[in-house]
Amino acid sequence: KQEVTQIPAALSVPEGENLVLNCSFTDSAIYNLQWFRQDPGKGLTSLLLIQSSQREQTSGRLNASLDKSSGRSTLYIAASQPGDSATYLCAVRDDRGSTLGRLYFGRGTQLTVWP
Amino acid sequence: EAQVTQNPRYLITVTGKKLTVTCSQNMNHEYMSWYRQDPGLGLRQIYYSMNVEVTDKGDVPEGYKVSRKEKRNFPLILESPSPNQTSLYFCASSYLYHPYGYTFGSGTRLTVV
Numbered sequence: 001k002q003e004v005t006q007i008p009a010a011l012s013v014p015e016g017e018n019l020v021l022n023c024s025f026t027d028s029a030i031y032n033l034q035w036f037r038q039d040p041g042k043g044l045t046s047l048l049l050i051q052s053s054q055r056e057q058t059s060g061r062l063n064a065s066l067d068k069s070s071g072r073s074t075l076y077i078a079a080s081q082p083g084d085s086a087t088y089l090c091a092v093r094d095d096r097g098s099t100l101g102r103l104y105f106g107r108g109t110q111l112t113v114w115p
Numbered sequence: 116e117a118q119v120t121q122n123p124r125y126l127i128t129v130t131g132k133k134l135t136v137t138c139s140q141n142m143n144h145e146y147m148s149w150y151r152q153d154p155g156l157g158l159r160q161i162y163y164s165m166n167v168e169v170t171d172k173g174d175v176p177e178g179y180k181v182s183r184k185e186k187r188n189f190p191l192i193l194e195s196p197s198p199n200q201t202s203l204y205f206c207a208s209s210y211l212y213h214p215y216g217y218t219f220g221s222g223t224r225l226t227v228v
Contacts, residue, residue, distance in 0.1 A: 034216045042222065043205065049216040089158070091217070093209075101146040101165060101211050102173075107157040 002027045006090050006106035013080055013113055021075040021109045023090030028068050031095040035064050035075050038087045038108070047088075048075070052095065080113045087111070117142045121206050121220035128196055128227055136191045136223050138206035144218075145211040147189040151175065151202040152222075158205070164189055165211060196227040 003026045013019055023033070032051045036044040048057045048064040050073070056065040063076040077084060087108040094102040119140045128134055140147065148163040150173075160173030164183040178200055180192040189208075193200060206220040 032214065032216065036219075041203070041224070044207075044219040046216050046218070051214050093217075101209060102160070102163065103148070103207070103209075103217055105158040 002030075002092060002094060002104040004090060004092055004104050004106040006088075006109050008109060009107065010110040011112070013111075015081060015113055015115050017080050017113075018076070018078050019080055019111075021077070021088050021090075021111070023073040023075070023106055025071045025073075025092045025104070027094075028071055029095045030068065031093040031100075033064075033066055033073050034091045034093070034103075035062075035073075036089040036091065038089060040087075044089065077111075080111075082113050082115055084113050085111055117218065119206055119208050119218050119220040121204075121223050123223060124221065125224050126226070128225070130197055130227055131195050134193050134196060134225075136193075136204060136206075136225070138189045138191065138220060139187050140189075140208040140218070141187065142208065142210075142218065143186065144208035145186070147183065147206065147208045148173070149179070149181065149189070149191045150205045150207065151200075152205065153202050161191070161204075193225075196225075198227050201225060201227050 007022045034049045035047045050066040061078040066073045087110045089108045090106040091103045145166045149161040150158045159175045162181040164170045204223045207217045209217045
């Protein structure tokens with residue numbers, strides 16, 4: 001069964017810092033990997049989607065990379081802002097016939113950016 | 116607008132009173148799924164459906180039922196809710212064979228007293 005781990009569990013940084021969130025997964029047979037943002041008590045907002053054949057995706061100040069063979073992804077946030085404070089979730093989508101489409105989540109990294 | 120719509124957003128109910136949380140998507144997605152989110156436990160899958168009339172258990176299906184009679188709808192049924200089902204619930208949908216990601220509903224916060 002796929003296991004997804006996110007490190008660190010929590011991160012507190014001053015505004016303006018560049019930071020990296022890490023995600024690792026145990027089974028490389030993935031269809032794609034998706035990074036989400038979740039504000040307290042709210043829904044999940046999709047940030048970036050990386051297909052299994054891709055190495056990275058960028059959106060504004062966010063850059064996500066994928067190393068499928070080693071089971072790792074990173075989310076890079078440039079010039080962090082207080083509005084970036086949220087929980088960031090990594091999810092991998094299964095590529096096996098019996099569980100095709102299933103999404104496995106990490107526990108998230110809770111990010112606080114202080115002014 | 117492409118979206119997954121859940122209702123209600125908030126619900127307080129009493130133990131044993133049957134309830135249904137509705138989920139509807141307008142993207143013609145084959146795959147739909149229910150998750151619950153609890154502090155310290157993350158998101159756990161309850162049930163999923165790969166197409167109409169095809170449903171299967173996720174990791175925590177006890178106490179829940181689902182049905183998929185139409186492609187767009189995937190209701191979650193709690194026949195006899197108990198306090199340990201107090202949680203934040205999310206419905207999600209996706210294509211099965213296209214390279215797109217998942218879309219999540221806004222969530223339903225359920226409290227069972």
